[in-house]
Amino acid sequence: MRLFKKTNIDFMGNRKIFYTISVVTLIIGLAGIFGKGMTFGIDFLGGTELLLRFDNPPAISDVRTAIDKIGYKGSEIKSFGNPNDILIFTSEQAEGGKVAEQIRSELQKEFPSSKFSVLREDKIGPKIGAELRRNAIYAVGATMLIIMIYVGFRFKFIYGLAGVIAIFHDVIATLGVIVLLNGLSPHLSLEINQTIMAAFLTLIGFSINDTVIVFDRIRENLKIHKADSLFDIMNRSVNETLSRTVITSGTVILVLIVLILFGGEVNRGFAFTFFIGTILGTYSSIYVASALVLDFTMRQEKKVK
């Protein structure tokens, strides 16, 4: 079975169109990030979070009234996954687990007819929250740096740089998408927490993986077809790897759809973020990374002349 016959698409000739698409995506992404604002989860904010499973759940608004009464105004209360599970988040976090204790006893008092069990209870102190935020930024920075060095070392510096720019493109665009989609469905929680963070780091790895495979083909073709222009070689390489790119990304996307549907509430945010990232990453390895290398190299050649 074959999805692709030998293709001969002029990818590089159309790169201006794709630059435009990328810039527009980035602008939308940035608008989402700064316009709507990122919603951080408890990991990065610090606070107290309870996930409770009720026998017969009270109305969310009643829970809110009860929690407002004990002084945790502005708490975030929503159903999580299925209607019996209610998630309560407050940025308050007294010493020990006092806040959670208070909330639990208040709910018991307020809704004696609906028993609940604690599915999850987290309390994160402000120092830990700040630390996790810092570590997240370090992690993204360190990954990009290592990738740039490794790819620069295995290919040429310009390839490393272009690869990292492509990653940056993927991260910003994906972040924009999940910021915009967050809160639209109760079944899809896309708050920025540690799991989503992990998704971003994996997507960085995957995006560069795709890019490296295209670069690898370019490196090989440069050796074989010495007379051809870089423009032609790039087109040929992208076409040659197209079938592999689509099949691999397709399989990963299939697996991710499975994770989204059956992986449970905890893995859903991860899988969804990675899903968006894989689509963007596949696109960027063809149109952003390779095209950038082409433009950088052509400019340099002009200078030399």
Added chain:
Amino acid sequence: MKKNRGKLFIIVSTFALALYFLYPTYRAYNFEKELSTRVGQDSAKYVVDNEIAIRESKAKRIKLGLDLQGGMRVVMEVNVLKMLEQIAKNKDDQFALLMTDIAREAQTSDENIITIFQRAFDAKQIRLSRYYGSLREDNDKILKRLQDETDKAVDRAMEIIRNRVDQYGVSEPSIQKQGGRRIIVELPGVSKEDEVRQLLQGTALLEFKLMKDPDIIYKTMEAVDKYLAGKGYNDSTSSADTTKKTAAPKNTLSALTSKSDTASNAVADAQKSPEQQAKDHPFLFLARPNQQGNGEAYVSENDKDKVMRILARPDVQKILPSDMAFYFSSKHLFINEGVKYFSLYALKKTPELTGTVVINAQATIDQSFNQPIVTMEMNNEGSREWARITGANINKRMAIVLDDAVFSAPNIRGKITGGRSQIEGMANIEEARLLEIILKAGALPAPVDIMEQRSVGPSLGEDSILAGTKSFTYALIITVLFMMIYYRTGGAVANIALFINVLFIFAILAAFGGTMTLPGIAGIVLTIGMAVDANVLIYERIREELATHKALRAAIDAGYGKAFSAILDSNVTTFFSGVVLYQFGTGPVQGFALTLMMGVTANLFTAIVITRVVFEIMVERGSTEINFG
């Protein structure tokens, strides 16, 4: 065949090794299944019969993370600053000021406390010898000693916490030190948060303190009352809630004081309105002396903080005798109209004896009063001291103070020899048992603060296991089917490699005592994607080579040869991002990074070496055509 003999040998032996590491997990699973079918006597006998085997297999099996089996994770930081504050001598206002500065800085900084400490002292040009060590010692020497002491305190705190956890009876707890002064405790299967917090955080500072003479106590309290009334006392810090709170015990006051006032005539005029009373007797209105004159006073739960605030005021401190300190009872004495009332005790500041002499503790139910108690045994030195102290203070009251709360204050009836004592005042036997553990394990050298506390209930764990297995199975089925359809024979070979890859990940986890978490399962699912990618790369190349009408053998060689650099580079980059994730992530994220790294590494072996050996053997056996779809 000969050419591949070496490779085949390596493949078979790694496979055997993987099975060896996975065997305990399989056995532990079987034992559990077997146990769940048996009940009562039968199951107990089964456990005894297979005790060693069960224990061994449990120790070597793949452990489930807290997110899968439920439990608690607590990150604590040893408050070394508090300890430094405690061991300082000649503490004055300047010292207190410095300490607040240091505490503020330490709150956000990750720097070594001693470094911050040194900088703060240097900035103010204060010699450390003023508060620590002897005058002749120079700063460096003192700093070095303080550093030693803080290091020791963290180690000791960890040891004590381990002791407590062991005695509490958690199976497979994990207690780790992170950085300079952080301790991470993971308790699988535990969900009683309040108990765990008490277990981990209770400093268990046990002190035996003599109660001051009731006459002196009441005179002092009256003096404080008069002083405050004279100043037109008003608790400016909480003037708003003063009105709210005083409204509640309106009748209580008259009920309490109308009977008799032998101890003090200060609150005689019960007919006055509460507002008037509060104005006339600002202190005694909050802390009402006991009518029997036993030296205690009642304070409502709402006023506890306020009373302590008053007593801590520097101007009030001047009125108090220098060796008098105030403590509340651990438990409320009575409830009036829904408001709990606590006893206020005035004790001698310096303890007669501390918990360091306690060598054993035992929680029981006191037969005569049917209440939970903890009996303590002291060491020889402690017993001698205890006999001397009790002998010299007959008919006085000795308060037993634990973590700054008075648990009981019995009257000393006679000299106590043999070093026995008991603590009363626990709410139930569980609390008594917790206290027993804490007393036995010893007191923490410094208080610990809980920085992070996460707990997962068992039902969420079950949900997660179900979700994890389901997604894992579906992902595997989809991938396997796709490979079979798209690459035919090649796909089947790749699928074998894929199964071995997953087997290897589990085996590596088992071999290194790793933990399987939900994100870890996600990591494996992703590895499946990566593994497929490697084979897709190779097969696409082989197809290209076959299209140029190369012989099968040559096409396979060229395909593997040309795909190798791409696979290596892409796997190495993914591996690096795994390393970074592991380095900067915590708990769950690390689990993900771990399986991803293992999977990517195993992938290089399974997708490149194993599949190739299979093809080469097929070619050697005479296949001239292998279907790559």
